Amino acid sequence: MSKKKRSYMDSTYTWGNIFMVTAICVLVAVPVAICLKFNAWPTFKQVFDGLLKVIPIFWTSAILEIVVYAPMLGTGATYLSFVTGNITNLKLPCVLNSRELAKTKPGTEADEVISTIATATSSIVTTIILAVGVLALTPILPALTGEDSALKPAFDQVLPALFGALGAGYLAKHWRISFVPVIAAVIVLMFNGSLGTGTLIPICVVVSILAAYLMYISGFLTGGVKPENPLKRKK
Template identity: 40%
Template structure:
């Protein structure tokens, strides 16, 4: 065990062998609970649209679902695999199960774990780090849930204001607002990747106006092109 890790442990209590055996058993327990609870959570989450549909006498349109999912899957399944491979070593076993079900992994859970690791002075791969990261992710998720619950309670009485006719342009333009802000952030991050897809997509939408309403299809060539340019730049060592 490292000097840093020793700082936060009481050395009288456990021998390294006992600790290793205990930790292996502890991790197996986390895997067992993690898998069971994740499966149950997935069932609950997927049931929600069906329950709401049943309450209103409608069901999800499977053709529309498959059409939407084909595009979404193409973009987000590779992202999910990359995130899984990159982030789980930082999050540890318990932290990974919790982070991937509670979300906001990159913008909240990873920084929170890094912060907790710095405070507790643990090193990745040690039992202490595993414990600290699980606690920090769990506490972070609970805190977020409570803050949002409080916000939602406050939001309910504001419903009539939020649904006022005058606010319609705001909510009808929530997607452009997102991609304007996000676009600037990502374009600044990788301007050499951004130029070609941005120019090509703009020219395409000006030349073929019918393409404008098919943004979900445009994402595929645009994303593919950006990936290709990124890969070529990476190979040349220019990223």
């Protein structure tokens, strides 16, 4: 690895850590400020009981998301995404589309830069749209999304339509490695239809990686030619 690349990665980690610590301090400052304002502090038992209820679900999901999303997003994009949120809905699709358009090679410095720019742009645009939407649509939002609104069924299909449009291109282009995770998701949902996306996505990602690896070493992806096992070290 060249000195330039080491310097870039080092600076990314440094600023990423500073960014994460700053974000945590800002997030914690809000409840602390409220407690100071009203002089109402929770006891240690109340805090512990509250954490105990969310640890099995959210903390496990958080660890899995880091393992799953970090290799897909890249270093800089991972730091930004895990602070600004909406990884599955916005950040990851933006990163994947940006890489596709820029035709960058995974793992390169250019790929890292494109991913970081895409994530930052997505965050900025999302913030602007939300601000404008809150100011402009608040008076008429109940009429658009209310239970008795004729447009409510359309709003309920926005997310499926987004992922359908994004997924169709990948399914058509990489159909050999696409059908296994789709089948895995269908089977999992048949047994537990209420399973959350935070659990379903890591399962499908693990299945996808294992299936793609087995297909590769078996020659299914290379026209019957069995390549050398990439996990075996050369003597």
